[in-house]
Amino acid sequence: MNTLVPERADRPASRARRPGPGLAARARRRQTVVAYLFLAPTLLFFAVFLALPLGFALLLSMSRWAGFDLGDIRPVGLDNFTGLFARGSTFLTPVLTNTLLFALGTVAVALAGAVLVATCIDRLRFQGLWRTLYFLPMVTTVVAVGNVWKYMYEPGGLVNGVLNALGLGSVAFLQDPHTALPAVVVVQAWASAGSAILVLTAGLKSIPRSYYEAAELDGAGAATVFRKITLPLLRPSLLFVCVTQFLTGLQSFALITVMTKGGPGDATAVAALEMYRQAFSYGDWGTASAAAFVLFVVVLVITLAQLWVFRRRGEDT
Amino acid sequence: MSRRRHGVPWVSYLLVVSGAVLMVVPFLDMVMTSFKGPGESGKLPYRFLPEGFGFGNYRAALDQLDLPVLFRNSVTATALITGSVLLTSSLAGYALAKLRFPGRDFVFRLVLATMMFPPFLFFVPHFLILVHWPLAGGNDLLGRGGAGLTVSIVALVMPFLVNGFGIFLMRQFMVSVPDEILEAARLDGAGEFTLWWRIVLPQTKPVLVTLALLTFVDSWNEYIWALLISTADPDVMTLPVGIQLLQDYIDPTRTMPVVMAGLVLSILPVLVLFLLLQKHYIRGVMLSGLK
Numbered sequence: 001m002n003t004l005v006p007e008r009a010d011r012p013a014s015r016a017r018r019p020g021p022g023l024a025a026r027a028r029r030r031q032t033v034v035a036y037l038f039l040a041p042t043l044l045f046f047a048v049f050l051a052l053p054l055g056f057a058l059l060l061s062m063s064r065w066a067g068f069d070l071g072d073i074r075p076v077g078l079d080n081f082t083g084l085f086a087r088g089s090t091f092l093t094p095v096l097t098n099t100l101l102f103a104l105g106t107v108a109v110a111l112a113g114a115v116l117v118a119t120c121i122d123r124l125r126f127q128g129l130w131r132t133l134y135f136l137p138m139v140t141t142v143v144a145v146g147n148v149w150k151y152m153y154e155p156g157g158l159v160n161g162v163l164n165a166l167g168l169g170s171v172a173f174l175q176d177p178h179t180a181l182p183a184v185v186v187v188q189a190w191a192s193a194g195s196a197i198l199v200l201t202a203g204l205k206s207i208p209r210s211y212y213e214a215a216e217l218d219g220a221g222a223a224t225v226f227r228k229i230t231l232p233l234l235r236p237s238l239l240f241v242c243v244t245q246f247l248t249g250l251q252s253f254a255l256i257t258v259m260t261k262g263g264p265g266d267a268t269a270v271a272a273l274e275m276y277r278q279a280f281s282y283g284d285w286g287t288a289s290a291a292a293f294v295l296f297v298v299v300l301v302i303t304l305a306q307l308w309v310f311r312r313r314g315e316d317t
Numbered sequence: 318m319s320r321r322r323h324g325v326p327w328v329s330y331l332l333v334v335s336g337a338v339l340m341v342v343p344f345l346d347m348v349m350t351s352f353k354g355p356g357e358s359g360k361l362p363y364r365f366l367p368e369g370f371g372f373g374n375y376r377a378a379l380d381q382l383d384l385p386v387l388f389r390n391s392v393t394a395t396a397l398i399t400g401s402v403l404l405t406s407s408l409a410g411y412a413l414a415k416l417r418f419p420g421r422d423f424v425f426r427l428v429l430a431t432m433m434f435p436p437f438l439f440f441v442p443h444f445l446i447l448v449h450w451p452l453a454g455g456n457d458l459l460g461r462g463g464a465g466l467t468v469s470i471v472a473l474v475m476p477f478l479v480n481g482f483g484i485f486l487m488r489q490f491m492v493s494v495p496d497e498i499l500e501a502a503r504l505d506g507a508g509e510f511t512l513w514w515r516i517v518l519p520q521t522k523p524v525l526v527t528l529a530l531l532t533f534v535d536s537w538n539e540y541i542w543a544l545l546i547s548t549a550d551p552d553v554m555t556l557p558v559g560i561q562l563l564q565d566y567i568d569p570t571r572t573m574p575v576v577m578a579g580l581v582l583s584i585l586p587v588l589v590l591f592l593l594l595q596k597h598y599i600r601g602v603m604l605s606g607l608k
Contacts (some may be wrong), residue, residue, distance in 0.1 A: 029374050034509040038412035039424060042403045043477040050431060053442030059538075060441065070449065070461070084460045087421070111406055117336050124492035132595050133337040135604045136344060139591040141538040141555040144580045147564050154359065158346050195602050202603040254540045258561060272355025272437045279441050280545070292438045299435055 061287035067283045080290035090266060091274070091291065096298070102185060102256075105251030109189035109239070110245060114196035117125040119230065121197070122204045131201065135194035143192075146258030150174060150186045174260055177267040184259055184268055188252065196241045203237025204230070239310045243303055250299050271295045332586055351375070351578040358573045374578035378563070383578060386552075386561040391537060394473045394555060396535040399529055401478040406528060407521070409512045410487025413500060425488070432483035443476045444545060466548035473543060477536060483528050486601075490524040527601035530594055537587050556583045 006252040036043075061080055063073045073144065084091040121130050137145055153173035160170040173183040215225045231238075253272035256262065262277075264268035271291060279288035346365070350358050353367040378384075412418070413425050448465040450456060455463025466472045467549050494517050502512055518525070540557045547554035554562075558581045591598060 019508075024566055028417070031509070032418040035412040035416040035418040035421070038408045038416070038509075038513070042409040042428075042479050043424070046427065046431065048446065049439070049443065049476055049479075050434070052446065055440045056442040056445065057438060113336070117333055119542075120333045123326060123329050124333060128596075128599075130333055130337060131599060134340050135591075135599065135602075136340055136588075137596070138602075139534050139538075139555045139587050140344075140584050141560075142540050143561045143564075144584050145343075145559075146349070147400065147576060147580060148343045151358075151577070152343060152346060156359035156363055158342070158363060158365070161365075164331075166361060190343075194340070198599060198602045247435070251437055253437075256543070264440070276435060276440065276541070280548075285441060288441055292435075292441070296435055296438055300433075303433075314594065 013154050050161050057289045060285050061293050063286050065285045067285045080286045094266045095269050095271055098269055099250055102270055105185035106188045106249040107245045110193045110196055113193050114200055118197050118200035134197050137191040138194045143256040143258055146255050151261050175264055177264050180260055180267045188255055192245055200237050200242050203234050208231045243306050258276055328444055347577050349580050350574050353574045374574040377575045378579040381563055382559050385557045390553050391556040393470055395533055397474045397478045398534045399413045402450045402480045402483045402532045406477045406483030406487045408529055409484045410491050411517055413488045414491035428481050428484045431440045447472045470553045473553050473567055486528055490521050494520050530598045532602045
């Protein structure tokens with residue numbers, strides 16, 4: 001770095017030697033060309049795999065198409081959308097309701113656990129070790145996570161083994177429509193708590209120690225400190241965790257595919273899974289695309305609502 | 318110490334340790350089950366430790382699955398995706414961080430926007446684009462007649478070759494490379510490609526490692542798209558899809574230990590890599606939260 005200082009000092013002299021402003025303009029133009037060359041692969045990709053699919057999905061959502069010949073796309077206006085919300089359609093209940101419950105449950109469980117663990121880890125030794133352990137599920141396939149838990153929920157599995165050892169009766173977690181969704185929620189929360197903990201620990205580290213020392217001088221208790229200092233200053237990290245986990249929760253279906261395939265009955269059928277089935281099992285690509293857009297709007301509205309609530313609270317306090 | 322007042326440390330220890338046990342126990346159960354005998358799993362009362370200890374389930378899993386092929390597909394796909402994401406992200410990141418050109422803000426916003434779109438919105442159209450890819454897999458110029466790219470490993474990796482988050486991450490770090498160094502090199506007659514390769518890339522090596530790890534783990538574990546593509550072409554089946562088939566087609570009450578052995582084999586490579594390089598990986602996740 002130091003070697004650059006003298007060069008910088010004599011730069012005006014070298015600039016004066018340049019022959020006129022035409023060169024600067026040419027350099028600028030060259031930089032534009034180079035920039036777009038650097039961006040070319042990315043922009044080409046976005047055009048083919050982002051812009052084109054969005055347009056096509058929109059077209060399909062207003063058509064009837066069985067998924068073979070592109071010439072067979074028949075426009076049907078908003079029929080697919082009205083079909084989704086028609087009486088007797090399973091889209092609103094239970095599918096969309098399940099989706100919301102799944103996302104809400106996951107965020108609630110994962111966030112509560114993560115806040116608790118992150119604030120505790122912050123005071124302990126071997127922080128790296130704890131973070132690594134909590135992070136293990138994040139580097140594991142959904143297939144592994146889903147199958148292990150599915151196995152643990154079985155009558156002869158670990159969870160029922162623990163229940164039995166405590167003198168309680170076995171529960172058919174994934175076979176009972178009442179317990180299936182909560183059981184899957186627990187797994188998703190278990191799998192995603194690790195990343196929430198990491199983000200929250202990073203947030204906690206950025207809170208100045210002096211705030212806590214000042215609060216202590218004023219004689220504030222642990223609960224007050226947590227409520228008045230930790231929580232408000234942790235808001236950006238909390239917002240990030242909330243928004244991203246909600247997004248994943250509303251869109252996730254790999255775990256459910258692996259664990260329950262939407263069953264028993266429709267007990268764990270979520271929107272993304274239904275969409276996948278409509279397209280690839282029933283060949284109803286129009287309905288699938290329409291469902292995708294409805295879910296997209298739901299996701300967008302919920303995300304914006306969270307951003308709005310967090311920002312408004314930020315101004316109040 | 319000032320911390321004493323904010324809570325008794327042993328309560329924290331109790332909480333964190335019992336939470337950590339909760340995180341690890343499913344993995345231990347997986348490993349234990351993978352060593353159990355055929356009649357042992359699912360037997361009541363439940364026993365954590367295997368009675369007889371043997372590698373028979375691993376042998377059975379290897380017999381049931383064409384593991385070398387699954388492995389080869391997973392490795393190929395992951396390598397292609399990781400390589401492409403690193404290349405495209407660092408190129409685009411450099412342009413967005415260090416070059417001045419009209420439309421820069423628009424492109425940057427576009428990159429941010431791509432992170433918001435839900436992936437399921439694209440499953441259907443991506444599949445269709447690949448089926449109707451012109452002049453591939455027996456298709457004509459208009460993309461009709463054949464299977465397009467769906468019956469090749471290209472299909473497996475195609476939708477993941479560029480990653481908005483990767484570009485964002487690279488840009489954020491390249492911004493902090495001092496402009497003075499670049500200016501000096503430019504005056505010496507170095508082209509932008511040289512600057513990118515010789516100056517900026519070496520400086521951002523830690524972030525490249527982080528991005529490589531994040532991408533590696535994501536693509537190694539990808540399931541839904543891989544399932545879709547290997548339904549069209551079983552030759553490009555990846556490890557997660559293969560293991561799931563094992564679970565779907567074998568009677569689970571009798572061969573659960575075999576499935577668990579397969580799972581252990583499938584997650585082992587990533588687990589080892591993660592434990593070796595966890596510092597970089599964890600930093601990457603922390604960084605993503607701080608944007």
